[in-house]
Amino acid sequence: MPSVFVQGKPVDSYPPLAPEARRGSVRRVTEVGEEVLHKPCRDVTEFGPDLAALIDxxxxxxxxxxxxxxxxxxVGVDLRLFVYDCPDDDGVRHVGHMVNPVLEPLAPAGRRLLDEGEGCLxxxxAVIAVPRPDRAVVRGLDKDGRSLVIEGTGYFARCLExxxxxxxxxxYLDRLAKRERKDALRQVADRREEVFARRAARQQALAS
Structure with a gap:
């Protein structure tokens, strides 16, 4: 079985960082509580260099x-778009982007709930266990407006969801009970500075 899938298609080899990253600039990551994270995003309607640059x-x-x-x-942009570079539970790497994603409802018979640790940038x-289906199918478009269907299992399904x-x-805090949510926010208070220091060091390392 191929060890890497890019945009859902198997490839023979792939660099450690997707080529898009070499063209990109680092943006500030928004944090829980900021309005842009707590309202539905707008559909992408324009496909072109601006969208490609955002993906980079x-x-x-x-x-x-x-x-x-x-x-x-x-990154503060209210558009229906995400990128991913994520392994599944078999160690297969999945890399790509999805525009205007819609998660297909799965029949209860075709899915199992996995209650595993989940974090969010x-x-x-904070890392808290969140029950999610172990399989996901997402339909949408690529950056050129072509139809795309991505299927994931295990940890990659969790990522797509x-x-x-x-x-x-x-x-993901919205899926937690009040006590678990408080626990997550306490973890943020304890670890936030350490996380930001690690990001700063990594940004420097990737720039060199």
Whole structure:
């Protein structure tokens, strides 16, 4: 089985960082509580160099922040778009972007809930168990407006579900009970500075 899928298609080899990142600039990652994260994003209607440049910036920002996925509203842009570079539970790497994503509803018989630790670049430092289906199918478009269907299992399914939540105006804290949410925010208070220091060091390392 191929070890890397780019935009859902198998490839023989792929660099450690997606080529988009080499063209991108780092943007500030928004944090929970900022309005742009808590309202549904607008559909992308214009496909062209501006969209491609945003995707480049999002890839680099995701790598600097050591994420597996990043939605446009996490860099302050209220558009339905996310990028990802994420392994599944079999160690297969999935890299790509998705414009105007829609998560397909799965029949209960075809899915299992996995209750595993989940983090978010906009909730810096917190990791909390969130139950999510172990399989996801997302339909949308690529940056050129072509139809795209991406299917994921395990950790990659979690990533697709998490990022689609973002473009719908939800952060994973919205899926938690009050006590777990308080625990997550306490983790942020404890670890935020450490997370930002690591991002700064990584940005410097990637720039050199």
């Amino acid at each position: 910036d999002m890839f680099l920002t995701m790598y600097v922040a050591e994420g597996a996925g990043l939605a446009a509203n996490q 906009s909730v810096p430092g 998490h990022e689609t939540d973002h473009v719908n105006g939800h952060v």
